[in-house]
Amino acid sequence: MALEFRSVTKTFTTNSGDLLTAVKDVNFVVNEGEFVSVVGPSGCGKSTILSMTAGLYQPTQGEVLVSKERVTGPNSHVGFMLQKDLLLPWRSIVANIEFGLEARGVAKAERRERALRELRHCHLNGFENQFPYQLSGGMRQRAALARTLAIDPEIILLDEPFSALDAQTKLLLQNSFAKTISETGKTTLLITHDLAESVLMSDRIIVLSERPGTIVAEIKVDLPHRDQPIKRRMMPEVSEYAAQLFKHLKLEEKAA
Structure with missing residues (x-):
């Protein structure tokens, strides 16, 4: 349950x-x-x-x-995803996905590995070094989902x-x-x-x-x-x- x-x-x-x-x-x-x-x-x-x-x-x-x-x-x-993607504009997409892991003190190598894995899950391969303004609204929402999945919530x-x-x-x-x-x-x-x-x-x-x-x-x-x-x-x-x-x-x- x-x-x-x-x-x-x-x-x-x-x-x-x-x-x-x-x-x-x-x-x-x-x-x-x-x-x-x-x-x-x-x-x-x-x-x-x-x-x-x-x-x-x-x-x-x-x-x-x-x-x-x-x-x-x-x-x-629990991972909470809101109506707005709330991506940090000064961070790359992969760095945005790492943000929750960074806040939890996860080691740099592990958080990068997990972020890249969720990028693949969310079909954002090749966009890891782009910034939010370079992505469409739908792609930003996928990045927000990847950020949520990266912390591995139940x-x-x-x-x-x-x-x-x-x-x-x-x-x-x-x-x-x-x-x-x-x-x-x-x-x-x-x-x-x-x-x-x-x-x-x-x-x-x-x-x-x-x-x-x-x-x-x-x-x-x-x-x-x-x-x-x-x-x-x-x-x-x-x-x-x-x-x-x-x-x-x-x-x-x-x-x-």
């Missing part, structure tokens, strides 16, 4: 002193090697779920476990990493990410507003309600080619899954 949320509620205090509950009584498991997406309306607590998994927030109630250990703060088991958290890309680049990058994550066997949790994306990339999809986010559905995506979203996209069942997700979200919108 790679990740578990047990009866998790998270409440924040606003600047005005009011209490705001982001998620309420959330229970789910992401098994080792599984790719799970979380979808839901804006403001329903999706990012809060990622932040608690990464140890950036502590639950108000309940507990989050990674590899059966309670998460009490940031830890080396769980990869993806916070809408494809949202800023054009449609063609987005699909190509989804395919590249899915293949790389499948090859490495990483447990992955993705939050997204794109219902089709969740179907194309996931083994299972968790649907949240309006805030406070509670789980209203868990949908198993019983389709082949999770490692090849372009192939999966050609399957007529993808539209059926997306319609099912939309139905859950629309019903919740009406109920609110």
Whole structure:
């Protein structure tokens, strides 16, 4: 069991002193090697779920476990990839990928070896000495994934990493990410507003309600080619899954 949320509620205090509950009584498991997406309306607590998994927030109630250990703060088991690549413009691509390893005190020779290995995984061979401004948006996102993989986390958290890309680049990058994550066997949790994306990339999809986010559905995506979203996209069942997700979200919108 790679990740578990047990009866998790998270409440924040606003600047005005009011209490705001982001998620309420959330229970789910992401098994080792599984790719799970979380979808839901804006403001329903999706990012809060990622932040608690990464140890950036502590639950108000309940507990989050990674590899059966309670998460009490940031830890080396989790790699977090945000919407923006956040590459350091003054460092080469290989030096950017080494950054997390350098911060952990990994020896120079080992971190270079690991960085180059992840460059190959992410199909960036030959670009190791380029700088971020010399790469396209999609290539920078692949470099960000390589940086995340280089620290060898047990769980990869993806916070809408494809949202800023054009449609063609987005699909190509989804395919590249899915293949790389499948090859490495990483447990992955993705939050997204794109219902089709969740179907194309996931083994299972968790649907949240309006805030406070509670789980209203868990949908198993019983389709082949999770490692090849372009192939999966050609399957007529993808539209059926997306319609099912939309139905859950629309019903919740009406109920609110």
